[in-house]
Amino acid sequence: MRAVVLGVGNILLSDEGIGVHAVRALAERYVLPPEAEAIDGGTSAMDCLDQLASADLLLIADCVRGGHEPGTLVRLGDGELNAFFRTKISPHQVGLSDVLATLNLHGIAPARTVLIGVEPKSFGLGMEPTPELAARLPAIVEALAEELKAAGLTLVPRAG
Amino acid sequence: MSKRITIDPITRIEGHLRVDAEINDGKVTKAWSSGQMWRGVELILLGRDPRDAWAITQRICGVCTTVHAITSVRAVENALKLEVPLNAQFIRNMIQAAHAIHDHIVHFYHLSALDFVDVVSALKADPVKAANWIQQYSDWPMNSKEVMIATQEKLKAFVGTGQLGPFTNGYWGHPAMKLSPEINLVAVAHYLQALNVQREANKIVTILGSKTPHIQNLAVGGVANPIATDSQSVLTVDRLYAIKTQIDKLADFVKKVYLIDVAAIGSVYADWTKYGAGVMNYLSAPDFPIDTKGTEFMYPGGYIPDGDLTKYQAIKSFGDDYFGKGVEESVKHSWYTYSKEGPLHPYKGETTPHYTDFQDDGKYSWLKAPTFYGKRAQVGPLAAVLNAVAAGHKPTTAYVTKVLDTVSALVGAKVGVDALHSTIGRHAARAVRCAVMLDLLEANWQKLIDNIGKGDVATFNKPVFPKGEIMGFGFHEAPRGLLSHWTVIRDGKIANYQCVVPSTWNAGPRSEDGTPGPYEASLIDNPVADPEQPLEILRTIHSFDPCLACAVHVHDQETGKAVKVTAV
Numbered sequence: 001m002r003a004v005v006l007g008v009g010n011i012l013l014s015d016e017g018i019g020v021h022a023v024r025a026l027a028e029r030y031v032l033p034p035e036a037e038a039i040d041g042g043t044s045a046m047d048c049l050d051q052l053a054s055a056d057l058l059l060i061a062d063c064v065r066g067g068h069e070p071g072t073l074v075r076l077g078d079g080e081l082n083a084f085f086r087t088k089i090s091p092h093q094v095g096l097s098d099v100l101a102t103l104n105l106h107g108i109a110p111a112r113t114v115l116i117g118v119e120p121k122s123f124g125l126g127m128e129p130t131p132e133l134a135a136r137l138p139a140i141v142e143a144l145a146e147e148l149k150a151a152g153l154t155l156v157p158r159a160g
Numbered sequence: 161m162s163k164r165i166t167i168d169p170i171t172r173i174e175g176h177l178r179v180d181a182e183i184n185d186g187k188v189t190k191a192w193s194s195g196q197m198w199r200g201v202e203l204i205l206l207g208r209d210p211r212d213a214w215a216i217t218q219r220i221c222g223v224c225t226t227v228h229a230i231t232s233v234r235a236v237e238n239a240l241k242l243e244v245p246l247n248a249q250f251i252r253n254m255i256q257a258a259h260a261i262h263d264h265i266v267h268f269y270h271l272s273a274l275d276f277v278d279v280v281s282a283l284k285a286d287p288v289k290a291a292n293w294i295q296q297y298s299d300w301p302m303n304s305k306e307v308m309i310a311t312q313e314k315l316k317a318f319v320g321t322g323q324l325g326p327f328t329n330g331y332w333g334h335p336a337m338k339l340s341p342e343i344n345l346v347a348v349a350h351y352l353q354a355l356n357v358q359r360e361a362n363k364i365v366t367i368l369g370s371k372t373p374h375i376q377n378l379a380v381g382g383v384a385n386p387i388a389t390d391s392q393s394v395l396t397v398d399r400l401y402a403i404k405t406q407i408d409k410l411a412d413f414v415k416k417v418y419l420i421d422v423a424a425i426g427s428v429y430a431d432w433t434k435y436g437a438g439v440m441n442y443l444s445a446p447d448f449p450i451d452t453k454g455t456e457f458m459y460p461g462g463y464i465p466d467g468d469l470t471k472y473q474a475i476k477s478f479g480d481d482y483f484g485k486g487v488e489e490s491v492k493h494s495w496y497t498y499s500k501e502g503p504l505h506p507y508k509g510e511t512t513p514h515y516t517d518f519q520d521d522g523k524y525s526w527l528k529a530p531t532f533y534g535k536r537a538q539v540g541p542l543a544a545v546l547n548a549v550a551a552g553h554k555p556t557t558a559y560v561t562k563v564l565d566t567v568s569a570l571v572g573a574k575v576g577v578d579a580l581h582s583t584i585g586r587h588a589a590r591a592v593r594c595a596v597m598l599d600l601l602e603a604n605w606q607k608l609i610d611n612i613g614k615g616d617v618a619t620f621n622k623p624v625f626p627k628g629e630i631m632g633f634g635f636h637e638a639p640r641g642l643l644s645h646w647t648v649i650r651d652g653k654i655a656n657y658q659c660v661v662p663s664t665w666n667a668g669p670r671s672e673d674g675t676p677g678p679y680e681a682s683l684i685d686n687p688v689a690d691p692e693q694p695l696e697i698l699r700t701i702h703s704f705d706p707c708l709a710c711a712v713h714v715h716d717q718e719t720g721k722a723v724k725v726t727a728v
Contacts, residue, residue: 046223
């Protein structure tokens, strides 16, 4: 079992970077087992190709524009992800969907891909998410942790 | 009949580009290049610690992370007049070379080759013929008929799934596609092999930079890689030898595949040596410093006016006055305002947004228009290669000769350096630069080993920020061309910061006197067979390696087409 938790987004554009903030928060909240790797992918999906290759589970954290209230969490599984990439609601889809298609072409795509998305409020300039989304970080972290636990991994909460 | 077309991606990715073109009688007669997103990183940096700027600026872009990091530390070091230990120079040089190799391979095979290669046509190829053809030119073991047969099978299975992925928006069967099914198959085989090879380049960046996508090992004053010959947790001789193995794998691919492919494809598309020249003032930075001050470089850079290599003028050192005093940026056609008339030097640069709508004769871009002593300049591998040839750089000259000789043999006529001033020439120059980067990667690896062997393990000089105001700039010859960062530091905090990036030089709008930028100029007289499928425009724009080239390939959510076309 090898799981990769990939946070994507541009941390210079407030809520755009929520996926990166979420993955950082996950690593601060829990000690991940050796089978799981948390990656701050930024907007460089192509550079993550090597780490994503042949993973058993790829867990993506990203912002997703779906017309919901800011901070709304969505979960998209394998079947839904194709549709997600076709309708282009994430700003990073070009890079990320291309990388997944590329891995697919080579027969080394992750066995399973799950996306935990959160509706953004603002893409304004700033290195922190908006207060609305910052308040949702614990919930996003728990959603990510639940996926890992469901895949049979053990996460140990950090003290404090 | 005049037609106006707009190629405008709809997703929000940094460096987003919109191109408008007026087409008359099958040719582009007027063009506009417009950056569609405001880059406000300069404002985020104000008031921050200059030692943090590199980590922030490497987030500007998902493709060009490393290059902003390196340029930023150079800018702050220049302001401090801080020297950098030799080991740090060599480690940075290796990172930048490996990054460039990765970037060039990905650009050619994955972001632009499909403008020339018809993937669907490869399904019709005779794989044995394809193998025989390519084996005449290269002894790369993966050119065998077994590999060609396997590639075709893989492609069939993939196309059969209906999920074309990276091939979705290709212009398959377009009249401007000219390669035979066999050459198309060879190109697809190499496309797939390149995906594996680029991972090797990325591994080098990861080992030296501690992490990828965003390197962690830089510091103002050097690098944070402690060097030891006996500890596993730091950069050891073992790890350096592991890197050498990766370098050798890359060298084989670049020299036996990439250089050959670019010549072979280029020879079939020889007509594209007549299009796309555009702005022929070429500007590049010297790079690969091998002294602590940045006055000696392994790779020359400078300025060539009007495409005349005999008028080459060298840029000689970090902090070079000729470069430092020559750069200005105009916002006459950009969505910003300055507090006074005319262009501004980057030290005095202002980032005050002022959005209007898209005005053909007024403001139409989020990019500023940089000039060098008042002239537009083209940057990128072509500028770097021409400047290196003009400076008498032997490795560059040798690879240029090799590529041009191969092309000459294929087309049966002498093809000279002049052919490089073109759309296809930019691809050839990028392959040449990639080969030079490999030699430089290897040379810096050797220099690092030798220097450690002498007992020098220093990697960092501590920066000390004075009271009062200092200024500095750093430059770097990045994969897309000359990148410079300019900073004013007051009492140890950033008081101004401006990034003048390669895509700004090339994709910038008209300047103060209305002179079109390199993208705009290069499109003039470009043929367009079918305005609904402006493949030829993409060819010329992609030859510059626009950051996130994929961005000009995306679907329009509403019409399902990649372009909006309106008759004028």
